[in-house]
Amino acid sequence: MRLPSLIREVWANLLKKPATVKYPFEKLPLSKTYRGKHELMRDRCVGCGLCAKICPAFAITMRSVYGKVSPEVDLAKCIFCYQCEDVCPRGAIKRGKEYELASWSRNEMIVR
Amino acid sequence: MSSIDLIVGPIHPALHEPERFVFKIDGEIVVDVEPRLGYVHRGIEKALSERTYIKDIYLVERVCGICNVAHTLTAAQAIEQAFGVEVPRRSKYLRTIVHELNRLHSHLLILGVVCELIGFDTLFMLFWRDREVIMDLIEMITGNRVMSAYNIIGGVRRNIGDFEVTQIKGVLSSLAKRVKQYKKVFMDDPTIRARCAGVGYLSRAKALALGAVGPTARGSGLELDVRVDEPYAAYDEVKYCAVIYNDGDVWARLMVRLDELLASMEVINECLDKMPSGPIRVPVPEAAPQSAEGVSVIEAPRGELIHHVYTKRDDDKPFRYRIRTPTYANIPAVCEMLKGCYIADIPAILASIDPCFSCTDRAALIDTNSGEKRIIDILSLARRSKK
Numbered sequence: 063m064r065l066p067s068l069i070r071e072v073w074a075n076l077l078k079k080p081a082t083v084k085y086p087f088e089k090l091p092l093s094k095t096y097r098g099k100h101e102l103m104r105d106r107c108v109g110c111g112l113c114a115k116i117c118p119a120f121a122i123t124m125r126s127v128y129g130k131v132s133p134e135v136d137l138a139k140c141i142f143c144y145q146c147e148d149v150c151p152r153g154a155i156k157r158g159k160e161y162e163l164a165s166w167s168r169n170e171m172i173v174r
Numbered sequence: 175m176s177s178i179d180l181i182v183g184p185i186h187p188a189l190h191e192p193e194r195f196v197f198k199i200d201g202e203i204v205v206d207v208e209p210r211l212g213y214v215h216r217g218i219e220k221a222l223s224e225r226t227y228i229k230d231i232y233l234v235e236r237v238c239g240i241c242n243v244a245h246t247l248t249a250a251q252a253i254e255q256a257f258g259v260e261v262p263r264r265s266k267y268l269r270t271i272v273h274e275l276n277r278l279h280s281h282l283l284i285l286g287v288v289c290e291l292i293g294f295d296t297l298f299m300l301f302w303r304d305r306e307v308i309m310d311l312i313e314m315i316t317g318n319r320v321m322s323a324y325n326i327i328g329g330v331r332r333n334i335g336d337f338e339v340t341q342i343k344g345v346l347s348s349l350a351k352r353v354k355q356y357k358k359v360f361m362d363d364p365t366i367r368a369r370c371a372g373v374g375y376l377s378r379a380k381a382l383a384l385g386a387v388g389p390t391a392r393g394s395g396l397e398l399d400v401r402v403d404e405p406y407a408a409y410d411e412v413k414y415c416a417v418i419y420n421d422g423d424v425w426a427r428l429m430v431r432l433d434e435l436l437a438s439m440e441v442i443n444e445c446l447d448k449m450p451s452g453p454i455r456v457p458v459p460e461a462a463p464q465s466a467e468g469v470s471v472i473e474a475p476r477g478e479l480i481h482h483v484y485t486k487r488d489d490d491k492p493f494r495y496r497i498r499t500p501t502y503a504n505i506p507a508v509c510e511m512l513k514g515c516y517i518a519d520i521p522a523i524l525a526s527i528d529p530c531f532s533c534t535d536r537a538a539l540i541d542t543n544s545g546e547k548r549i550i551d552i553l554s555l556a557r558r559s560k561k
Contacts, residue, residue: 068359072296081303093310095317095332118225118232143232143323148331157317 092159097142099160100135100173106154107132113146113155122146127174135173137163177205180517184213189524190287191531199517207512209505214531222495226460227253230492231326234481237497238530239320240283243276244474245497246325248481251406253327253492256468256485259458263408265329267449270408271342272315272324273472274438274445278349279308280475281431281438284528285356288428291521292369297359304352307345314338329455339446346439353435360425360432370425374511374523377422386507387500388477389434390527393427395420400473407472412444424519424526431528461490476500476528501530 083090092098109131114122121139124131133146133155147155165171183194192213198206218237222230234249235242247269254261286301309319315334316322324330360366376386381394391398399416401409417433419426462485469482477500484493504527511523 067355067362068296071300071355075300081306093314093317095315096313097317097323116228118229141232141236141321142318143321144317145228145232145323 096159097144097157099137099158099163101156101158102133102135102173103154103156104132106152108152110151112149112151116145116149118143118145137171137173138168182520193531197512197517197520202516204512204515204517204520207509209509211505211531219495219497223492226490227327227492228460230495232323234497235321235323237499240280240530241276241474241476242320243273243322243324244472244479247273247407248470248472248479250325250327251470251472252468252481252483254468255470256466256483257327257458257463258466259328259456261329262453262456263450264452265454266408267445268330268334268454269325270412271442271445272312272322273407274442275308275312277438277475278435279305279312281435282308284525285428285431288522288525291525292366294365297356301356304349307349311342311345314341326455328458331455333454342446343443346442350436350439353432357432360429367425369522370423370428372423373519374424374515374526375422376507376511380510381422381507384506384510385503387503388473389427389430390477390504390507392417393419393430394422398478400471400478404471406470408445411448412441414441424522427526461488462486474500476530477503499530501527
């Protein structure tokens with residue numbers, strides 16, 4: 063009976079650090095291009111509504127607050143494709159790095 | 175000779191997605207099998223013709239999560255053909271690179287799953303550990319681990335620079351060494367040979383007759399690979415030859431995937447070396463400039479994937495959209511493989527075609543060999559379970 067050739071790999075892994083990380087305490091680094099929670103810059107927004115028109119998941123609505131029309135992103139619907147960032151003529155939508163988006167209420171899922 | 179019906183699914187621990195199979199068994203041996211598809215039908219084709227082209231790209235991405243790049247690439251190519259748009263050469267190379275990275279992670283995933291199903295958990299863990307580095311590469315290039323949102327009509331959305339090129343090359347060279355080691359394990363490990371060799375046999379003639387595609391067909395000795403037969407994207411400029419195994423069993427289909435991992439890495443390296451500079455996307459009109467038809471065929475990780483689109487002039491929605499996915503083409507073949515096998519081998523055989531049922535569901539299928547269709551209502555199912 064021959065020793066399976068995988069046995070060396072198994073022994074090597076016993077001496078190595080685990081390949082996984084202890085998630086809530088330790089986090090993996092994110093890439094520069096990561097698409098997380100949106101950062102809306104309302105001062106740059108001109109309220110053109112292109113982002114709401116193009117959104118594939120119908121997650122963006124234009125809402126008027128104190129006379130200024132600006133987008134609201136519903137993260138419960140959002141698919142994080144960032145097509146809205148591509149079409150924005152003023153660069154008012156930025157990719158954020160936040161990815162822990164679970165929440166107890168739907169209201170908290172809306173980025174204003 | 176009487177046989178017993180063994181019902182597996184729609185929800186069953188051996189299946190990863192809802193699908194029902196009725197196995198007619200005689201003792202431990204499967205005599206006949208009757209699949210019932212349609213549990214995850216989502217009406218995507220109709221939804222596609224109610225949305226604009228830009229939104230369609232993101233919807234076809236969700237036909238299948240694992241081969242999402244394959245779907246967006248096919249859709250983009252089909253729509254570009256209908257629009258009469260030629261994409262820049264650099265974007266073709268970038269598409270090829272991300273498509274092959276997608277294939278790497280898909281193949282590593284299914285190899286791990288098969289190892290788990292045949293009871294080789296160590297190798298499952300190792301495959302999935304190595305898959306993680308590919309996921310990190312995809313995240314670095316596209317911005318997300320799985321849903322890449324990379325291809326778009328007229329090109330790709332993100333460029334890569336020198337840093338990314340060196341990163342990809344470094345990761346691939348270390349991964350290639352490990353894959354070669356796993357290949358050696360697959361060649362001579364007694365556990366894998368005992369569970370996979372000679373199991374789920376599909377002859378070359380049967381594979382051809384039943385229309386098998388992808389690694390399933392190539393494992394039975396059929397020379398079917400869209401990358402070779404009808405090169406798309408940058409495949410006409412890189413060297414690639416199809417991986418063929420003649421054994422026709424589960425082992426051969428897994429070996430095809432292992433060898434394709436190595437072949438894919440060579441394609442990526444060649445693309446990175448040859449990649450021309452220039453723009454990565456061209457502007458494309460929102461509405462179709464002409465009433466036309468576009469067909470695109472590519473080699474997805476599971477086999478041949480076809481998207482067919484009809485456009486209507488000055489309309490920003492497709493008139494009709496048709497998708498034909500590889501798992502759907504492989505279902506008759508897997509039914510043939512299952513005949514004559516042991517019950518314990520069913521999960522391994524099913525997994526060896528790399529089934530993706532959410533791709534598959536759009537119509538009911540009747541086994542043509544038995545020619546009969548039987549409907550079991552919920553009451554008789556309940557009665558059966560009480561026996």
